[in-house]
Amino acid sequence: MIRGMTVLLPNRRTPRTFGVEEEVVLLEPGTLAPVDVADAVIEEIADLDASYGWVGHEFLRAQLEFSSPVLDDAAAADRVVREWRRVLAGAAGRRGLIAASIGTPHGPGVSSVAEGERYERFVAELGAVRPDHSIQGLHVHVGIASREEGVLIMRALRPWLAPLIALTANSPCFAGRDTGFASWRTLVGRRFTTASVPPDFADAADYERRVAALVGLGTTLDSGAIAWMMRLAERYPTVELRVFDAQLSADDTIEAALLTRALVETAAAGALPHDPAAAHAEHLDAAVWHAARHGLDAGLVDPTTASVAPAWDVIERMLEAASPALDAAGDRGRVESLLERTRAAGNGAARQRAALAEGLPALERLLRTSFADSPVVE
Template sequence: MILLEPGSLAPVDVADEVIAELEHSDADVHWITHEYLRAQVEFSSPVLADADAADRVVREFRRAVAGAVARRGLLAASSGTAYGAGRSATGAGERYARFAQELGAIHPDHRIQGLHVHVAVWSREEGVAVMRALRPWLAPLLALTANSPCFGGIDTGFASWRTIVGRRFTTASVPPAFADAADYDRRVRALVGLGATLDRSSIFWMMRLAERYPTVELRVFDAQLTADETVGAALLARALVESAAAGDLPHAAAAAHAEHLDAAVWHAARHGLDDVLVDPVTASIAPARHVIERMLDAVRPALDASGDRDRVEALVARLRAEGNGAARQRAALAEGVPALERLLRTSFAPPAAA
């Protein structure tokens, strides 16, 4: 999430103050940490096994941050990019300083926020197999959850500008189709030291094996406007990983050509749900609604097993009717920056019901 100045919606470098306040408060937000920029706050949740627990911790974090930020006359926003122009200073630490130096003229655009979802796997071998199966599904996932249409004081015309910024890094977009865990580890080791890949933790593919945990980490998502969308994206990610691990995903013809997958991601970042998408099963162009329904069909057994089907289907139905985060931000901006500010503020932490 990013801390913004009301009116201009420009980033404000008060993350250190906010984190210090929360660390000494009664709020149960012990997983709050610093991020790359001093206007950003990261929340790394504990391990969560069910939707209710996820919903509870995400909302508690948002309420606590919203209060701390409001006491400074600012607002917090959960968006893949911020609307307002203006720079933010790099956070403390040698690693961040090295990263900023390596980025050069790219650095000022590195004001992006993502939702990273970790899903447990039994082994790294299973993780690599899951990654191979999920490669064609990254584009529809992005289209459904795109939430970064604005940057530098303008509407970029993209649903996920964060995705486009991310494509400038040394590693980006859809990961390769690795043969096995040894192949993954060998190729990742060869990348360390090249460009902005300072270490294994700075691999920026949309999906990777986590180095510290036995998980596949899906990094395709923009930061989500609301807690409901945050939790829903995580539940959908888990269902996809579990379906892939069980071999339940349909054969994906789209996986045959890496350039097709990469183009599908660019197209999803540009149009979100407002145009056609690449159908992973047929590799053909199809209406976005059809492709999203195809994805839901593929994971319904996993959603039924976890008890999350109604929740995920209700969220997807709402996104189809009201638009994803990008569409709602764009509609608000059409009314003016004050309307966009209201959307960001109320979406991050809605007022408590009377």
């Protein structure tokens, strides 16, 4: 969007619905190594009221995944995300563990793989990549009218994925060391058979045809294993953004989801333009790597010019483009809070590094206090 441009959004009676999926890792205090007790924790909290969402297994025995119900607004998201985190924090605390919403675990050790034939096939394909596959993400689903609309939205959003990575990066450490990256999870994800920014599809038929051709190749066991940072969901009428590291706090998760919904609405309205050069495959790939490496600590590729600009100029331009949709949904204040908090304290990666500079106990405190509003052992 060019500064000063007036944007008219479609006359939608209600904002789009959305949903979130959060992946969480259970860590040992003192080492912050993963602990393989997800099965027991899931069994304990399985009676979480279904109106709050569903909790299930993930790839590793130290991981859990929460899936929200369909959400209409920020208040609904607040209710379900905070309740799920409160319940899990209690279950983890009773075991003397930390529930951490981070893109990669800080501590040493490799979690074992959860049971299941699909996971076994996935491990067989990963080979030597397997020990590094200890990653947690936030996935945001936003409702779409059709898969044709979904492809149009994806085409418009492709150049904006790198700025979203920079804003929400939260995986600076892995296996007991600082990786030097703001989002190490992004780098690990680039090793899959399908990875990074999705291709530029012509239409829904092109999307379906090309996805079908990938099934059976490497880690793409089926269409549900497509690992691009953005895809059309198979089971729901949504576009799914998988670009985000798991987020430290409930506010971080909810506000990233609200920004995503606004960007999807803006893209659907044709009000999220980009310079054609910014959509070139090699340019997108380099922009993603750069954002994952530096986060907000260096320039970012400005999608409207395809050139590097100060990081916060790019983020502000993204907010400006999404502002009409944010205003229509009543979400501007919440998303501005995300930006203000990030300006003051940094993204999750910066906050983790600042805590770690004081020592491992400080990082533990950050993870505990960020995860739930009241992470008290019940």
